[in-house]
Amino acid sequence: MIAEQAVAQLGSIENLVTLTAEQFTSGSLILMVSYGAHFAFILFFLMMSLQLAPRYRIVPILSAVVMASAGLSLLREFNLWQSSYELVAGVYRPLAENQSFTNAFRYGNWTITVPILLTQLAIAFGIARPDLHKRALRMIVPAVLMIWTGLYGQFGETGDWSRFNIWGVISTIFFVWLIIEVRGVISIGVANSPAELKAWPKNIWWYFLATWGIYPIAYALPQLGFNGDVVVIRQLLFSVADISSKLIYGLILSRYVLRRSALEGYVPAAEALETSPLGSAVASRRGD
Numbered sequence: 689m690i691a692e693q694a695v696a697q698l699g700s701i702e703n704l705v706t707l708t709a710e711q712f713t714s715g716s717l718i719l720m721v722s723y724g725a726h727f728a729f730i731l732f733f734l735m736m737s738l739q740l741a742p743r744y745r746i747v748p749i750l751s752a753v754v755m756a757s758a759g760l761s762l763l764r765e766f767n768l769w770q771s772s773y774e775l776v777a778g779v780y781r782p783l784a785e786n787q788s789f790t791n792a793f794r795y796g797n798w799t800i801t802v803p804i805l806l807t808q809l810a811i812a813f814g815i816a817r818p819d820l821h822k823r824a825l826r827m828i829v830p831a832v833l834m835i836w837t838g839l840y841g842q843f844g845e846t847g848d849w850s851r852f853n854i855w856g857v858i859s860t861i862f863f864v865w866l867i868i869e870v871r872g873v874i875s876i877g878v879a880n881s882p883a884e885l886k887a888w889p890k891n892i893w894w895y896f897l898a899t900w901g902i903y904p905i906a907y908a909l910p911q912l913g914f915n916g917d918v919v920v921i922r923q924l925l926f927s928v929a930d931i932s933s934k935l936i937y938g939l940i941l942s943r944y945v946l947r948r949s950a951l952e953g954y955v956p957a958a959e960a961l962e963t964s965p966l967g968s969a970v971a972s973r974r975g976d
């Protein structure tokens with residue numbers, strides 16, 4: 689009973705399993721690559737915004753904000769990981785009495801980044817105010833409820849399975865609500881896009897489902913057992929999901945609004961695309 693209570697208090701399976709040197713190093717490497725990638729792309733997104741028509745510049749600028757916010761959060765996870773284990777006789781033992789690892793900070797970070805990612809989508813698809821605010825809010829409300837109910841549920845991952853599963857299901861209901869709202873924005877995106885770009889919102893839809901869908905899988909993983917492989921694979925899933933739903937997503941949206949800028953007659957964007965078929969088509973339409 690005492691042991692169970694102690695386990696429940698620890699909150700994260702990372703504090704219950706001993707890792708091999710390989711598993712510990714893999715975890716460090718995954719977290720390091722994650723924060724490194726996010727920080728590196730701050731500069732890219734800021735510079736990229738200069739090529740865009742003014743109404744779209746905020747799209748990559750928001751990606752830069754997401755990169756900084758996620759980068760800091762992942763750097764924190766990396767530092768926590770490093771200080772949560774001690775090397776004893778060739779294995780890494782959790783130091784839970786002093787310092788304990790948690791993925792809960794990620795949920796705090798998503799509370800900031802997810803509303804930004806969703807708002808970016810509505811801006812990129814050219815939705816005008818006040819409809820923009822309405823649509824953004826309609827996505828943000830279920831998204832934040834999804835994150836906070838999931839945050840509450842994940843504290844049960846060390847063995848309180850009813851808490852874990854009930855709140856996991858409630859969170860999934862909010863996720864389904866969010867998906868419906870995103871679908872609505874995608875439809876507006878298809879309707880609003882110039883003919884040459886109508887495939888982009890449709891592809892972004894499938895990309896959204898595939899990348900955001902990784903998070904609930906990572907959440908559910910501790911039910912497969914408490915061992916080093918599960919711990920490392922979960923960090924890997926979070927990392928793949930983070931890089932694709934924030935960084936690569938930002939690249940896709942930026943490329944889309946670059947094309948839109950060019951098609952709407954913004955010369956620096958057309959020049960930036962000059963070597964692509966779309967860029968030369970726009971340039972020849974202008975008569976040069």
Ligand code: RET
Pocket residue numbers: 758797798801802834835837838839856857859860863900901903904907930933934
């Ligand atoms: C939780 C709890 C279990 C059920 C579901 C979840 C969904 C999480 C998602 C998170 C997306 C995060 C993003 C972060 C970017 O910074 C909360 C894990 C459905 C979809 C995109």
